[in-house]
Amino acid sequence: MSAHEHISAAIRAANTRGEPALVAYLTAGFPRREHFREHLRRVASSADVVEIGVPFSDPMADGVTIQRSSREALAQGVSLGWILSELEMLAPRPEAPLLLMSYLNPLLAFGAERLADSAERAGVAGFIVPDLPFDEGEALQPALSSRGLALVQMVTPVTQPQRLEQICAASQGFVYAVTMTGTTGKNVAVPREVTGYLDSVRALSPVPICAGFGIRSREQLVRLRGHVDGVVVGSALVEVLERGEDPAKWLQALREG
Amino acid sequence: MTLSSITEPTDALADLLAGRLPDARGRFGPFGGRYVPETLIPALERLEEGVREHLRSPSFQQELAAQLTSWVGRPTALTFAGRLSERWGARVWLKREDLAHTGAHKINNAIGQALLARRLGAQRIVAETGAGQHGVASAAACARLGLPCTVYMGSIDMRRQAPNVDRMRLLGATVVAVSAGDATLRAAIDEALRDWVSDPFGTYYLLGSAVGPHPYPYLVRELQAVIGREARAQFLEQTGALPEAVIACVGGGSNSIGMFHAFLPEREVEIIGVEAGGRGEALGDNAATVSYGRPGVLHGTYSLLLQDADGQVQETHSVSAGLDYSGVGPEHAFLAHVGRVRYESAGDAQALEAVRALCEAEGILPALESAHAIAGAKRWAASHPGGSVIVCLSGRGDKDMPTLQQTLLKDEK
Numbered sequence: 001m002s003a004h005e006h007i008s009a010a011i012r013a014a015n016t017r018g019e020p021a022l023v024a025y026l027t028a029g030f031p032r033r034e035h036f037r038e039h040l041r042r043v044a045s046s047a048d049v050v051e052i053g054v055p056f057s058d059p060m061a062d063g064v065t066i067q068r069s070s071r072e073a074l075a076q077g078v079s080l081g082w083i084l085s086e087l088e089m090l091a092p093r094p095e096a097p098l099l100l101m102s103y104l105n106p107l108l109a110f111g112a113e114r115l116a117d118s119a120e121r122a123g124v125a126g127f128i129v130p131d132l133p134f135d136e137g138e139a140l141q142p143a144l145s146s147r148g149l150a151l152v153q154m155v156t157p158v159t160q161p162q163r164l165e166q167i168c169a170a171s172q173g174f175v176y177a178v179t180m181t182g183t184t185g186k187n188v189a190v191p192r193e194v195t196g197y198l199d200s201v202r203a204l205s206p207v208p209i210c211a212g213f214g215i216r217s218r219e220q221l222v223r224l225r226g227h228v229d230g231v232v233v234g235s236a237l238v239e240v241l242e243r244g245e246d247p248a249k250w251l252q253a254l255r256e257g
Numbered sequence: 258m259t260l261s262s263i264t265e266p267t268d269a270l271a272d273l274l275a276g277r278l279p280d281a282r283g284r285f286g287p288f289g290g291r292y293v294p295e296t297l298i299p300a301l302e303r304l305e306e307g308v309r310e311h312l313r314s315p316s317f318q319q320e321l322a323a324q325l326t327s328w329v330g331r332p333t334a335l336t337f338a339g340r341l342s343e344r345w346g347a348r349v350w351l352k353r354e355d356l357a358h359t360g361a362h363k364i365n366n367a368i369g370q371a372l373l374a375r376r377l378g379a380q381r382i383v384a385e386t387g388a389g390q391h392g393v394a395s396a397a398a399c400a401r402l403g404l405p406c407t408v409y410m411g412s413i414d415m416r417r418q419a420p421n422v423d424r425m426r427l428l429g430a431t432v433v434a435v436s437a438g439d440a441t442l443r444a445a446i447d448e449a450l451r452d453w454v455s456d457p458f459g460t461y462y463l464l465g466s467a468v469g470p471h472p473y474p475y476l477v478r479e480l481q482a483v484i485g486r487e488a489r490a491q492f493l494e495q496t497g498a499l500p501e502a503v504i505a506c507v508g509g510g511s512n513s514i515g516m517f518h519a520f521l522p523e524r525e526v527e528i529i530g531v532e533a534g535g536r537g538e539a540l541g542d543n544a545a546t547v548s549y550g551r552p553g554v555l556h557g558t559y560s561l562l563l564q565d566a567d568g569q570v571q572e573t574h575s576v577s578a579g580l581d582y583s584g585v586g587p588e589h590a591f592l593a594h595v596g597r598v599r600y601e602s603a604g605d606a607q608a609l610e611a612v613r614a615l616c617e618a619e620g621i622l623p624a625l626e627s628a629h630a631i632a633g634a635k636r637w638a639a640s641h642p643g644g645s646v647i648v649c650l651s652g653r654g655d656k657d658m659p660t661l662q663q664t665l666l667k668d669e670k
Contacts, residue, residue, distance in 0.1 A: 057570040058438065058555060060447045061294040061454065067437050079567040104292055105554045109568025131292045131554065135282075154295040158457060163298070181296050182455040 002148030003125040007049060007097045007173035011208040011230045014048040020221060021048040021230030022251055023174075023210050024237055025101065027069035028052050028086075029078035031242055036078075036086055039241060044094030046251035048230065049174075051128060052087075054080050054102035061130040063182075065235035069242070080106050080115075087122035097125040099152065099173070104132045104139065112143035119149060126150025126173045134170045152176050157197050168205040174230065175209045177201050182213070190223040198227040218257045270595045274522050278591070283471020286594060288587035291470040293557045297450070300457035305472045307377045312479060317372065324368050328401060329358045331365075331483065335491035335647070341618040347638035348645045350500070351621070352488045354512060354652060359394045361624065361652030362484060362512045363465060367394035369480035370463045371402050379461035381405045385449040387414055387442030388578035388626075389421025390652060391465030396430035398463075406430040409448045411441035417578060421656060439572050442582055446556050466509025467586035470557030474514075474586050481515025488647055489519040496645070502527040502637055505649035506630040507600065508544065508580035510589045512651035521597060530589065531633035533575035534602030540565065544573035546585040547593045547600035560587040576605040576660060577625035579652075603632035609665050611635065612654060624652035625660065 001009065014021035024047035029036050044050050055070035055078055062070070080102065087098065100119065107115055107129065119127075126149050132139065134153045144151050150173030155164055158181060168175055179194055202209050211224055212232030224231055233254065240250045269286050272278050278285045283305075291301060311317040325331040333356045338349040354362035367384075374382055382404050386392030392408040399406035408425055412434045415422050425432050438444030446469075453462040467477040485503075492500055503520050505513035507530040520526045535543035540563065543549065550561035555570055563571045563583040575581045592598040603611075611631035615623050623631060627650045634648045654661070 056568075058443060058447055060450045060556070061296075063451075064437070071438070074569060079569075081567070103554075105562070105564065105570070106568035108553055109564065109566065130294050131557070133291065133293065133295055133298055136290055136292055156294075156296045158299045159295060160299060167295075178296060181457060182451075 003097070004148060004150030004172040007099070007125050007150055008207050010048050010097050011174055011210065015229055019255060020225060020228050021208070021210070022255060023047065023049040023051060023212070023230050023232040024247070024251060025051040025053060025232060025234035026241060026247070027055060027066060027073050027238055028083045029055070029073040029076055030069040030238065031072065033073070033076040033078055037090055039247065040090070041094060042246065042248045043237070043251070044096045046248040046255070047096050049099065050094070050096050051099045051101045051232065052083065054083060054100055054106055056103040056106055059103060063235060065238050069238050080110050084118045084122045087124065090123070093123050098123060099126045099128055099150070100124055101128040101130070104129050107140060112140050116143040116147050116149060120147050124149070126152055128152045128176060130154065134167050137170070154178055155201055156181065157194065164201065165204055168201065171205070171207055174207050175201060175205045176232065177209050177211045177228065178213045179211050179215070180213055190220055195224070195227045198224070202228065218254055221254060267595070269591070270597055273591070279471060279475050283475070285588050285591035288558070288560050288590040289471055289474060290559050291557060292554045292559065293470050294454060296454045297457055297470070300453065301470055301472070303377070307373060308472050308476050311373055311376050312476070317376070320372055321369055324372065325365070325483065329364050329368060330356060332487045332491070333357055335488055335495065337495070338619050341614065344618060345635055345638035346642045348643070349634055349638065350492065350645070350647045351650045352484060352516065352647055353650055354484060355621070355623065355627070355650050359390070359397050360655065361390045361394070362481060362515065363391045363394035364397065365483055365515070366465065366477050366480045366511060367391065367398040367463060368401070370476065371395070371398040371404060374461035374463065375402055375404065377461065379404070380459040381407065382461050382463050383407045383409065383449050383452045384463040384465060385409045385442065385445040386465065387411070387445065387581060388656065389414070389418040389425070390579060390656070392425050392430070392432070393421055393428065395463050395465070396425040396428035400429050407452070408432050409435050409445040409452070411439070411445050412436040413440040414442065414445070414578060417659070418656065443570065450556070466511045467514045467588060468509045468556060468558060468560070468584055474558065474588055477511050478514045478518060478588060481511050482518045484512065484515040484649060485517060485519030488516065492647060499523055499526055500647045501641065501644045502529060502646040504529045504531060504630050504633050504637065504646060506530070506580060506626050506651060507532050507547070507585060507589060508582050508626065509584065510586040512649050514586060514588055516649040517592070517598060528598045529633055529637065530598050530600045531629045532600060532602040533577055533580035533629060534604035534607070535574040535576070536605055540571050542574050543602065544575045544580050544582060545602040546583065547589060548602050550585070552590070555584045558584070558587050560590040561585050576608060576664065577629065579624065579626040580629065601633060603629045607632040612661065613665060621650070622654040623650055624654045625657045627651045
């Protein structure tokens with residue numbers, strides 16, 4: 001099974017338990033860089049897929065929480081190279097597939113081929129790049145594809161039908177369905193238009209779909225059940241880590257109510 | 258996506274001159290493109306369609322020309338700087354964008370995009386500003402057209418440029434302080450983009466420089482190209498020839514791209530962009546992106562960028578807030594790559610010296626941004642005795658009085 005199939009499989013496996021899979025995000029090295037591997041292990045023990053945020057100086061798609069966590073991680077010297085070497089040292093490797101979420105520029109600076117090699121060595125299954133729309137994907141796609149690594153694509157409620165179809169066909173691992181226009185982290189209700197939009201994405205997509213942006217409560221999760229294969233929890237989990245609480249317990253509560 | 262994807266610089270320049278760039282994907286050779294969150298793609302596609310439909314249409318051009326003439330005050334003068342020429346030993350002309358309404362070239366773009374926004378049915382305008390000049394121009398243009406306007410401005414810049422904050426408010430704009438990130442222009446652009454992401458259809462993002470995702474670099478260049486068109490015609494009329502050189506300052510690069518465009522086909526005209534050399538060559542000490550930057554992606558475009566080895570965008574320094582930006586427009590990166598424009602830098606001290614020179618010799622107080630171009634012209638004059646040069650005087654310097662009081666005037670008290 002290639003890395004990107006591993007991601008899809010992990011999400012589908014969670015679904016067989018009748019619940020959306022949990023895709024959990026943490027900013028690497030936040031709040032403390034020396035706790036990164038321990039936090040990652042705790043998060044991975046309760047999540048089905050883990051997204052590791054690579055901090056960037058200009059996180060334009062993110063809300064205040066992830067802006068803050070990124071800035072603090074950078075101030076502690078967290079870099080893509082450091083993250084990859086930490087992951088390489090991770091033993092045993094968590095069962096949940098690991099994705100890196102990064103803006104494009106740190107990846108370009110690292111170099112696409114070198115990135116794909118190092119990611120494979122570090123056990124990374126794929127990438128989410130919020131400022132790399134699928135039609136600009138040539139910057140990374142070839143290097144990642146040749147090693148079976150996923151490049152997860154995003155769709156939004158304002159994506160036009162023809163483009164939606166192309167994106168779903170191109171996405172690997174899962175399709176990241178942004179539930180609202182706007183940045184990450186705001187709490188949103190899940191109105192009927194949103195479930196309708198998610199249903200239509202799910203019908204089109206050959207890979208699982210996960211909803212993200214603004215997911216922070218059990219209530220939202222219940223509302224999304226049956227419309228998605230998974231949910232992405234980002235800012236809310238970063239805040240849990242910031243408060244010094246146990247991320248595994250929090251994720252468990254989100255899952256079980 | 259590497260520099261080697263341009264095979265032959267001369268062919269690439271021919272493509273630009275023939276109007277084939279940016280290409281269908283918004284690229285100038287390898288530079289440009291559209292690196293934005295998926296949420297913004299439909300809005301950018303709609304903007305691109307709007308640009309295609311309206312920008313060159315006779316009715317839009319007529320509407321724009323009427324505003325430029327009766328409200329902005331175009332054409333602006335081309336002034337022969339007689340006493341400065343005598344001192345420097347070369348003939349110097351100034352393209353007087355400082356005489357445009359609100360005191361800088363920014364208004365050419367602001368009124369043009371505001372007219373476009375109205376045609377696209379926008380309910381509100383958002384803009385970013387660094388020094389405050391684009392914010393003031395946007396606020397004025399929106400007031401003129403009756404559109405609500407929100408301007409994002411870094412909290413550090415708000416303190417540095419307090420008079421411009423009050424001007425924007427007086428002109429009816431809502432000014433929002435951005436304390437995230439570096440609390441200057443870069444953070445203001447990030448925040449304006451975040452606002453736009455929340456309402457990509459009702460809101461129009463009025464970007465102030467020739468940067469950002471396609472079609473902005475093209476749109477801003479087209480709206481600023483009036484500077485070079487006028488200057489070329491005025492110079493021909495006054496002298497019967499073309500200048501030997503054309504010089505403008507480059508931050509994001511909107512006044513310069515506007516100035517340069519009409520002269521690009523004239524191979525005998527030397528074209529020079531002057532960046533902010535700040536206080537030195539080290540990363541963080543200047544804003545000279547073409548001179549010291551490496552290719553990368555910031556604010557939706559692939560261009561040159563001041564960044565560290567990990568691809569983190571670096572903070573910049575310049576005495577001039579308007580040049581204090583870590584990126585540069587993709588068309589400038591292209592023009593540097595094909596060798597049609599030479600980019601050099603002038604430091605803080607040289608810019609300040611140029612402010613004094615222009616005040617004393619010609620009775621004109623230039624903006625600190627424009628003073629970098631004046632400093633570049635002085636250097637050019639020294640190596641081209643008797644030569645002729647047009648300098649784009651992109652704005653007036655009244656806004657810089659607080660900085661000048663702390664620098665040039667400090668020793669005199």
